[in-house]
Amino acid sequence: MSHYHAVVWIDHEQAHVMHISPDDVEKSIVQPAKPHQHLHAHAGTLGSGRPPEDQAYYHQVVEALAGAREILVVGPAQAKLQLIKHMHAHDPAVAGKVIGVETVDHPSDGQLVAYARKYFLARDQML
Numbered sequence: 001m002s003h004y005h006a007v008v009w010i011d012h013e014q015a016h017v018m019h020i021s022p023d024d025v026e027k028s029i030v031q032p033a034k035p036h037q038h039l040h041a042h043a044g045t046l047g048s049g050r051p052p053e054d055q056a057y058y059h060q061v062v063e064a065l066a067g068a069r070e071i072l073v074v075g076p077a078q079a080k081l082q083l084i085k086h087m088h089a090h091d092p093a094v095a096g097k098v099i100g101v102e103t104v105d106h107p108s109d110g111q112l113v114a115y116a117r118k119y120f121l122a123r124d125q126m127l
Contacts (some may be wrong), residue, residue, distance in 0.1 A: 005114035006068030008061060009104060010075040010083055012054075017064040018113055020120070025113055028064050032057035062094050070123075071097045072116055073103040099123060104107035 003019035010016075012032070012085060019026040044127045061083060064121035065071055071094070073080050080101055100119060107115060 004068065004069045005072070005120045006070070007072040007074065007118065007119075008065060008083070008111060009107065009112050010061060010073065010079045012076060012079050015057075015061045015064070015079075015083075016109060017061065018070060018109070018114060018116065020113060020116055021032050026111060030057070030060045030064050053082050053086070054084060055090070058083050059090065062087060062091045063095060065097075069097060070120065071100045072102065072119055073098055073101045074102045074112070074115070076103065076105050 003021045003024070005016065005020045007020065012074075014032075016027045017030060019110040020077045033056060034054065060074055073083060082097065084098065084101060087098065100123070102119070104112075104115065
């Protein structure tokens, strides 16, 4: 892909990856092979009550970000941080391209693109 900027909105059920240029957007959606299962902790049981991290899912997201020179990672909860952790452990070259991690609820694709363009523009003006 020839786009310099990319934004990924991620939760445990899907990731919206957008490669952005001033006049174009290339979008892909990545979903885990296994649907996210909600686990609940019970008194007297071992474990955190959280499902194990889906490394294959995070790897697919990283692959969808290929070609981007600057990446913004956003999402409502922990999946964005788990993606960053995966990048540092398995794809350090991609991790080095991440310029921001922000908490963003559930925007539409248009709202996500507008948010990312504003973020990248503000960052570019600071450099």
